[in-house]
Amino acid sequence: MTQTHSDYRLSQLDQLEAESIHIFREVAAEFEKPVLMFSGGKDSIVMMRLAEKAFYPAKIPFPVLQVDTGYDFPEVLATRDNWVDRLGVKLIVASVEQAIKDGIVVDDGKTSRNRLQIGTLLNAIEENGFTAAFGGGRRDEEKARAKERVYSHRDEFGQWDPKNQRPELWSLYNGRLHEGEHMRIFPISNWTELDIWDYIGREGIEIPSIYFSHQRRVFQRDGMLLSESEHNPLRDGEVAEERTVRFRTVGDLTLTGCVESTASTIPEIIEEVAVARVTERGATRGDDRFSEAAMEDRKKEGYF
């Protein structure tokens, strides 16, 4: 835990925590209707923890929003529910399935659920009138994210314009909006994957079991190990087999790969991440592989 020191130094993790808490409080104070995007993955869990600390002993003063692809890992949804119950926050689920039924997004059988999240999310933001949406994006994840501000302005179409971002000076964030616009807020921009794991270890907080090593029936596709599932039918030549794996990121299970690993405790995961030679997205996220600027293109459309 945090200690004060005779030389008044804060460790980098304490500095990152202080900065993120500052951002949470700033948004809660200045925006009419914030929401926290909460997938149940490790980054959004760290965000929940930071929000919990920012307003303690009061409850988190905004609801959380999960965009349910319909293809989410059950272990992740279970963790999501535990967190929401423990903190007593309101959970709003925006379902991709429902959005397809309502004609908000179109499932042409080719577009991934990940992409269909964009329209589903934007619709949920508009319907609920959210003016700020916290996201767990980190700048170390991806080159387009490295360019994004902590307060990321979105127009009335939810679009990000990387060429026209507001300068961000000191810790003076500018939350001005016009009607229909909203802000995406990234309180953990300056955290790295390793920081996230260090923090989870330090705080001793609950994360989905699939981050730890376990036995799973998987098959290989495009160089990734994907989970066997009814949503992900095997194609010709693909064979599922049991392996010892864990996940580095969690998302739509048709696109999120796992890695072979025996790391079954947080210290073991930290050790593994510290020497990893491939980024978490490079290793396990099919959605970033479509083109060199896949993330940037999705973000411009309104992806978080």
Add this chain to the structure above:
Amino acid sequence: MAGTNMDLLRFATAGSVDDGKSTLIGRLLLDSKSIFEDQLEAVEATSEAKGYDYTDLALLTDGLRSEREQGITIDVAYRYFATPNRKFIIADTPGHVQYTRNMVTGASTADLGLVLVDARQGLTEQSRRHAVILSLLRVPHLVLAVNKMDLVDFDQTIYENIYREFTQFATKLNVPDLEVIPISALQGDNVVTRSENMPWYSGPTLMHHLEHVHVASDRDLIDARFPVQYVVRPKSDEFHDYRGYAGQVAGGVLKPGDEVVVLPSGMTSKISKIDLFDKEIPEAFPPMSVTVHLEDDVDVSRGDMIARVKNAPVPSQDIDAMICWMTTSPLQPRQKLAIKHTTRTGRALVKDIQYRLDVNTLHRDQATNELGVNEIGRVTLRTTVPLLCDPYSKNRTTGSFILIDEATGVTVGAGMING
């Protein structure tokens, strides 16, 4: 745990287009093993597709489609790497025309500024400008990296001339700590490992300096400043009477028992306790985010500031400040803008533009009556609410503000309070 007790250093890089900045950042990332194989492979593939016969490390940092297409850096990007003792956040600021605004942005949070010069060119107008901006923004540590030493046969005289010229120039600025390091970013000389080609240089390598420069003492630990960000009132059964003032300590050390004044009301009280999440702590200092409790039930809200009774900032509606103007339509007298200072917001009227500072020569142009994009000048403002000000030279948090165009909502100016 791996990084829990690490230290953090934020630094901003500056340099013109061809001085090898991207190569240097690529080198620091590569040699600290912060580049992952998939990222490197992507860069190699793109370099090859573009017909280069080398791997263009700049592609690692130019992350946007349009940057890659045009081969230029558009905006500040943030990069991360770590060594066993320290984590680094690089604000990578582009060196082209939109220069000043981006550098001000990157430098506003930096502990250290890294200016690159090409050893063949020596000091240019741009290198001086970089140094001026870093000193205006009170970046406490400055490193001048004399790059491309390999292209001047690692000549000691060339390095020494640049060293002498720069230290002389720096005496006109406020540069408390300066290090001048001869390097070759391309070949790696003095970046992470000591160069065998420059036995005459006995100073630290760049990485060694970045790892060891002492930054904790740069914070103001004397003048207690606590801008109230948010009032925590749970109104639950368990915490029925809880009323805490949440915020991030901007200066000094706060302790329970301290006699404090709440500004601008001027009410006095004592700190009864300080909470960090669910624990009471004996003291709080910058940049901790904490919750402060007072003994008396005084009226405190967001935008107020808690300070020591005998050492408080001066509330003022007349602000004298250096402004960096960041948008294409110029700043003019009589203009009205929104202002944000700590957690306080209001409106500001531009009373007078006293002068424009030529960041190349430090000349003060007093004939001017406006500030254009990327220009810096001294301005007086009248604000609707009193700001609880310190001079920027004393405290970078309570001495800074931003100006916002009320019609577009865009941040158009960065201000540093004089005094």
